[in-house]
Amino acid sequence: MNFTKTTEQSSKYEHLEKMSVAELLSNINNEDKTVPLAVEKALPQIELLVAKVVEKMKLGGRLFYIGAGTSGRLGIVDASECPPTFGVPFDLVNGIIAGGDNAIRKAVENAEDNTTQAWIDLQEQNIKENDVVIGIAASGTTPYVIAGLEKCHENNITTGCITCNEGSPLAITAQFPVVVVVGPEFVTGSSRMKAGTAQKLVLNMISTATMIQLGKVKGNKMVDMQLSNDKLVDRGVKMIMSEIPVDYEKASQLLKEFGSVRKAVENFK
Incomplete structure (x- = not known):
């Protein structure tokens, strides 16, 4: 599949090691300022996804985030904040990371390339038809996440995604894709930066808007x-x-x- 992976394109800044601390911080900040504007363009997609999550939760469904690395960690952060913030059961919003809980702190080798483990992880949570699974991957190419969503479709489970590459395999796979195009990172390929910030903003929106809609x-x-x-x-x-x-x-x-x-x-x- 041919698509432009903008998250991997070369930074528009050169010779970062020659910049002063002030220059580094100013340039990173300038890049960060572009992220909310990129999220704004995806608001119609986010709205469709939130409406579906609310609909499914009213039928007794739950929300699952699945991801690898930074994306997986961000999903876990958002899920873990829902019970204390909104007083909901701990298993209403769930974060699953490739490689299991050990991967929250340390990278687990080849975990994101496993195409069978996501469905196993979801089955361990007793996944059902009224649940919604949102795959998170800046690149939109993470095998663990894509294969997980594909398996969800085979089992009639609704899927969404948060990615930063338009036309990516993940964006095409998800039924309710959210694509926030943030462009090249300050440090080439370091998608924990703008892409990670974009994912965090979208996750904030999804969980907060959903809980407000549910009367919390x-x-x-x-x-x-x-x-x-x-x-x-x-x-x-x-x-x-x-x-x-x-x-x-x-x-x-x-x-x-x-x-x-x-x-x-x-x-x-």
Whole structure:
């Protein structure tokens, strides 16, 4: 298949080793500024994917991210933030990385080239027809991810993707592709940079918009967040105070009694 892999094209900056620290930082920052504009062009694609995820979740489905290397790690980060932020079950949004949990910290040799393991990994999570699987790969050519989506199609499971190369095998394979073309990286081929930033922005959008659509935010507040540390408890108390006429002490008491901002507000007499 012939397509232009823009993520691998040569950087438009030369002789990086001769730049001062200030020049390096300024040039990296200038490249980073282009990423949100590239994401903006993909908003219609992101909207279609989010609508499908919401539809499937309302039928009892779950969301899975699969990826290798940086892409896999970004999926895990987004998935792991959903329970504390929105108070959802830990297995509603799941991140799977090629090579297993060991690959979160260290690269696992040849893991991304395995064409059978993604489906095995998904089966271990008891994947079902109402679930949605989003493959993440900057290059759009990662065998682990592409083969995983293909196997999903054989089993009537909805797929999406986040990639940075238009016309890539992954973009063609996914039913709901999101393609954010960020162009060459500052360091040639280092797709953890602009491509990684683009993937993170899109993941933020997908999970946040989905959870809001599912009623996990009230007004603009995380009313179902897990109260897992003092900072979050304090935030919850102040949320209650902004919703109902009580002082800090009473709000704190209500939060302790009912265990969530939403329940504390709803049960206030």
